[in-house]
Each structure stands twice: as C-alpha cells, then as structure tokens.
Amino acid sequence: MSSQNHLYLVDGSGYIFRAYHRLPPLTNIRGEPVGAVYGYTTMLWKLADALHKADGPTHLAVILDKSSKSFRNDLYDQYKAQRPPAPEDLVPQFPMIRDATRAFSLPCIEEEGFEADDIIASYARAALRDGWRVTIVSSDKDLMQLIEPGLDMLDTMKNERLGPEHVIEKFGVPPEKLGDVLGLMGDSVDNVPGVPGIGPKTASKLVNEFGDVEAVLAAAPSMKPSKLRDNLIEHAEMARLSRVLVALKEDVPLPDPLEDLAMKGIPEAPLRAFLEHHGFRSLLNRLGTVADAPAPPPSPEAVLPQDPPCNVDAYEAVDTLDALDRWIAAATAQGFVAFDTETDSLGPRSGLVGISLALAPNRACYIPLAHVGGDLLSDNPVQIPFDAAIARLKPLLEDPAVLKIGHNIKYDICVLAAHGIAVAPIDDTMVMSFNLDAGLHGHGMDELAATHLDHSCIAFKDVTGTGKNQKGFHQIGIRDATRYAAEDADVTLRLWRRLKPRLAPEHATRVYEMVDRPVIPALAAMEREGIKVDREELARLSAEFAGQIVELEKEIHGIAGTPFTIGSPKQLGEILFERMGLKGGRKGKSGVYSTDVNELERIAALKDGGPGIEMARKVLDWRQLSKLKSTYTDALQAEINPVTRRVHTSYSLTGAQTGRLASNDPNLQNIPVRSETGRRIRDAFVAEPGNVLLSADYSQIELRLAAHMADVPQLREAFLRGDDIHNMTAQELFGEVNRDTRGRAKTINFAILYGISRWGLAGRLEITADDAQAMIDRYFDRFPGIRNYIHETLSAVREKGYTTTLFGRKTHFSRIKSSVQHERQGAERAAINAPIQGTSADIIKRAMARMPGALRDAGLTNVRMLLQVHDELVFELPEGDVDAAKPIIEHVMASAAEPAIKLSVPLGVEIGTGKSWGAAH
C-alpha cells in the first residue's frame, strides 16, 4: 500500500438533506427527530473505519454551510431565493450533525460568506497541489466539476465511486466542461436561471459542438432560426451570469491547514456518550461491550454484524439445467431460500418472466425464463426451457422442509399459482416489517434496504425506463435483469436476517404467526379468483349517467350565466361566492373557497339563497353522477381482465396503519352502497350462471369490541341479549327512545370509537360545544369503562409510543408527543381508535385464513371467497351449496378470535345471498 495521503471531504449539508428525504423519520429515545443524524453517524463510522485501508482516508474534514448568504448573492440577488425553508423536523438535526462530527473527533469546517462547495473545492485544490489523493463524499452535481485524475467522489448511499466516466454518462461531457453545461441549463433548486428551453440534453449537445458557453453564445446568431437561437441571443447575459454562479471558488483561505485534518482513529469515550445520548443501541454494540442496563427497547437498526455490501456483479444468470439443479440442491440443503419473481406487468394475473434466488449475502442468482428481444443475442440468449425449469422449481417451492422468504410474497404466490405451484411454507419480510414498525416508516423493499442495510437498490425505472418508452421486464437484457432481480432476492434475504430475530423480543411473533402470515395464501387465492362484473350493465349505467350529466351541466351554466368547469373547485367557488354573491364562503389555506358537500348542503338549505339553492342542488347531483361514472361505471369496465373476464383487485397488507387491508387497482372496498343511485353499481357485480353471491358481515363489530375492551357492562349485556345497541344508548343518555334520540346516540357511539372531541360532536349534532361536552360527560358517567379505556390507551401510547390490539398488533404514533397541538390531538384520536379498528381487522383476517380449510373439510370445494370489505366477506358458490355453506361461514367468522382470545361479547354475523352483490345485502 502506498503512503500517499488521501483526503476525504464530506459535504455535510448535502448529506443530511439527502438522508432526510431518503431515510424514515426516526426519533430517538426522547422523541426528537434523528433520522438524518442516524444516517450521518453510520456514514461517518464507515469512513472512519476505513482509515488506512486501501482507498480509505488518512485525512478527513466535514464541511458545512454556515449561512444562506454567500458572495453569489452579491452577483445575483435571486440566487437560492426561492428555496423553501428546511423541514421543521430537520432543523433541530443541524446542530446534532456538529455533535456527531465532534464525537468522532473530526474537524467541522464552515466559513461565513462561502458555500460548502467552495471550501471543498479550495481544500481539494490545495491537497492535489501537494500530491495527495482526494475523495469528495457527496453526490452534488456542482461538485462533479472537480473530478479529475486523483480526485473522485463517493456516494455512500449507493456505495458508488464517481469518476469522469460517470459525469460523461450523466451529462454527456467530461468534468471540465460540466460548468458550461450547468450554466446553460440552469438549476431550479438554486434558482440559477440558465437559458429558457435548455435542459441537460441540449446543453451538452451545444457544449460538445462549440466548446463552452461563450463559444455557444458567439455561434448563436449563425444558427438556423429557431426558438433555441432566439433564447440564446435574448438570454445571453443570464447564461454568462449562470456560468459564473455555478463555477466553484477554489482559492478560499483554508481555515485549518491540511495537516490538521489527519485522522486519529475512532475515540471511544465521546462517541459512546453521543450514542448513548440518542439511544443508538446497535451502534453502541458495534463499539464493544455495552454498559449493564435493563434491556432497552431495541433500536430500529441492525442487530447482526454488518454484511458485506451488495455486489450486483457477483450474481449468476442461470442458463443451464445443471446450474439450476445446483442452486436448488443448495437451497434444499440449507432449509431456507429468499426468492422473487419477475413478471411482464403488475397485478395478480401477470405473466412469469423469471425467478431469482438468494441463499446468503451476495450469493444469489436469476433464472430468466421468458425474456425476448433481438438485443438478447449479444447479451445472453440462453434460457432454460420454461416448462423444464418450472418442473425443477416446483418441488423446492413446495418442499415443507424449505422456508421460502419473499418480500410481499403474496404477489409471487399469485404468479406461481398460475403454473400449478403452491408455495409453502413462507415468510414475508414486508409483513414482518409491518408487524414490527407499523407507523414508523413504509415497508417497501427500497425503503427498508436504505433503513436497515444502508443500501440503495437498483430502481426498477432505471432498468425498464419510464413513460411511453418503458419496457416490460421480459424485454430487458439478461445481464441487467440479473443485476436487478437477484439483488431483490439478496436484499430480501438480508432483511430477513435482520427482521426475523426481532419478532420474538419485540412481541410481534403472535400477530405475525397467528394473523398476518396465515392470511397471505387466502388473499392470494381471492385476488386470483376475481369477481364477475356485468360489462353491459355498467355500460348502460355509464350512458344513462352521461345523459344526466350533460343536462345538469347546461342547467348549471344557465344559472351561472356563463360556462365554466364545474369540476374545478376553484372556478365553482368563484362563481358561487363572487359572481353570484353568496355569503359565508370559507377559504381554506390554499385560498380556494370550500365547496364540499357540507358547504353545498348549507347553501341548498338557505332561506334567502335565491338561485344559489338550485345551483347547489344541481352541483351536488352533478358531482354524484360524475363520481359514479368516472370512478365506477367507466373505470370498472376497463378493469375486466380479458383472459378471466373478471375483475381482480389487489389487497395491501401494509396499506393501513391499523392492520386493516387496503384494496387497490381497482379499489373494491368502496363500491357505492349508501345512495340509491350508487347501489345500482353493486347490481353489476354478479355470480356465474348457476351460482349466487353470498355476503356475510359482522354486525357492529367495533362497538362489540369496545364493549369488551373497555369493559362496559350495559353494552355487553345488550349485545348478549341481542338488543339494538343504539336504542340502548339512547335510553341511557336521554331516558327515552325515538328516531331522534336513536340517531343522536348512534352518532355519539361512533364518535367514541373515533376519539371524541366536543367540537367534532358539536358539528355533527348541530349543537353547541358546551352541549356536546355535557353529552360526552354524561356518556362517560353512564359508561365509565369508556373513560378508563381512553385514559389507559393514551397513557400507554405516550409511554411506549405505540398501541396494541388484542392480538398484539402494534401501531406506532410518533406524533403523540408533538409540540404542535393539532398534530398531537390527531395522534391521540387515532390512538384511541387503533386498538378497536385493529382488533376487528385481526379477527376478520383470522376468519379468512381459516375459511378455505373449513370449507374444504365440509366438502364444499366449489365455494370461493372473493372479497373482503373490512367487516364483510363475499363468496361465490353454486346455488345448491348455500344451505351447507351458511353455517360453516357463520361459525368460522363468529369464532375467529378463539381460542387465542375469549371475548365477553358474542360476534354477530349476518348473511344474505342473491344473484348480485346488491341483491345479497
């Protein structure tokens, strides 16, 4: 190894902005936001660890921006003028960045009047003059101008070194010409103007042709007449100014001499103090022995020793049956394998294109099965015959002794089911993450890789492109496909090694193994099955609605006295409240008048509203019909799968923080039912000839759970007797039962489930806040268990940061300690609701997981579960099976909590059948 000095210059400000946007919003043990600081600390550690290693630093400094003003503001007063202020949960992290740097005993350099980029450039120039090597830790494009022999850049998030070839690839010019390209194209983030109409492509073309900005401007008059020519001439001065603004100043006086930046290794004491201050526990582990302490909550990061970084060039493209057999044998011997399927499109009925496997970090492969396209001949044309590969993979994927690990494995189960493979047993890292960290961050693979592995995955878009030129994965060359696909399996395996050991100590095993994992195969089957939709019926409705919409439009424009876009809240608000002069328009924070249902209904009920009353009524009708047409009758026709001729939704297990499912593409959980017109859409969801649809729904499940969880004897006994619960509440609260008191009691019952506020209740019941408060007090006096439940739920969430359901599902509420009142209050209401909504979700998931087996055991092999709508399950079955299926379905649903949980209230299930979903209700 040479004794050459190697200076690392860390662009600290750039790093934290990037870390802030890429990493989840973690908080430390005191609830302070530290996501960016955590990322920054691990990054510094990595650098400090590499001291004296090949390519590692011998000298290092962190450079920060001291103030927002620099000499560039004197050149151009608009420089960085429209930059938004830093996000409020990032601001307090800036001083912590300095603390972190000091904890490593590293110099932190900032100078008034200069930007970090200029200081970095000046240090870099000085070091190069002395014959040192230089690495700039940043991914800022301005700094890329500095790249030259002996100076490179390092992107620690992508673990990528950037040399001149990177600049050429990205900007089409070598680093020394980059300033000219940046000057011409400008930079909207820094508010550097550049020349209008010139982006990276045009800029690099011009610079390559003419040399630099001055030469381009000089050549402009002789170009062929075009907008480009005009812009170059008209904005020549802006181009010259921009060229100066993007140039880096390389002669800033150095605050500390180069020699003072020498690294001394990682000093233990200050670093330990810093890590303990923030509770970065796994980093403390890395430091060595941890002081004896009662087991603190495990930190969100890794517990295992660091794995080697992902090496996408280490992955194998499997091109022979022998090679495939070797991978299968190794997986079988090991007893677990992470895998991922690649398909030609999204959705539960997509076509299989290839499969990747991972056995250990960097030990992963991709098995291309259905790639096509001419350029493959030069890449890797050899693919194993599809059927032969499937035949070999099936025993592995079905082997009860080999655990198959996927990230969102429901998708892979769907795809493989099309080829007769029933994947089992399974683990799912996405669901694990959800069961551990719901409410803290998302659970997509890219985000988890960044959080837990400090790794940035190859983006799907970077492989396939976007927009109209986007390719299907089957059109991707096998070399690129292997890098992407095998990396996904590798990352899944790495995530599994981090997340699986956390389940038991963090008490997430129960919900994972008893609720969420078991429901995956049932959901996959439902998605594959789909539901039949009567296209002709939808088309009839679309046409009918279209006619009515046109009529209403004419009438509305007539009342307004001018045509306008009714669907634009902005235009509608101006018509109503300015042109028509209606009073009481409320403007939201965006300055647009509110025109929502409440507002329009208020206008429609005005005594002196004049033409406004007609207007409001017609707009309400127009809105309803437009919504039904665009979202349902039009969109659903397009969702009918041409092969199965049914509609296949996709359920997200991690979409709702409370543990509910979410349905998308299309959403079949919000098909209209409340309005008469909307209900006609449910009649288009039908059974095949000879079959019927069966709808089974839990009656009042959330109120029943509240009665159990909050221990309210009157509610419990009312449910045991089978009484009408809202009547009972009305009797308790108002002493008499009639339509009015029952309606108010119902509103209050729901308000309780949602976390009540007197203001909210007052708004709903149209009474004063004082009266609402009196009603809430009375409710709590009659049902003191509810008051206790709310109190205990809030104490627990404030202390632990999360709520739990009866099955142990956690939902984290990081805003529960927010200093912003409405954020905190919002979190409190959500936390009151989460255990109830979440337990209900747990129960129906358990029913769904058991349903296929229960039906099979009863010999009902033609009964298919199709849909879940939170408290309702929809089945399709032969007419003749209805009588046999009803008691099975009823029993599975009613007993779904057992034996894990014994509820003190019965779960009521109501069942209906009919030829259509509408008729089954």
Add this chain to the structure above:
DNA sequence: GCGGTCACG
C-alpha cells in the same frame, strides 16, 4: 405531485 372531493367501513 398536490389538494379537493367523495366513494367505502
């Protein structure tokens, strides 16, 4: 990409 609106439990 965001806010407004509205469909559901």
Add this chain to the structure above:
DNA sequence: GACGTACGTGACCGCT
C-alpha cells in the same frame, strides 16, 4: 386567541 374539527382508506379531477 387562533387553529380546525371524528378514525381508517383509494381514485379521480383540475391545476401547476
């Protein structure tokens, strides 16, 4: 005294 007003979702639209 201002703030904004019930919990959880997803899709579509207009607008930038």
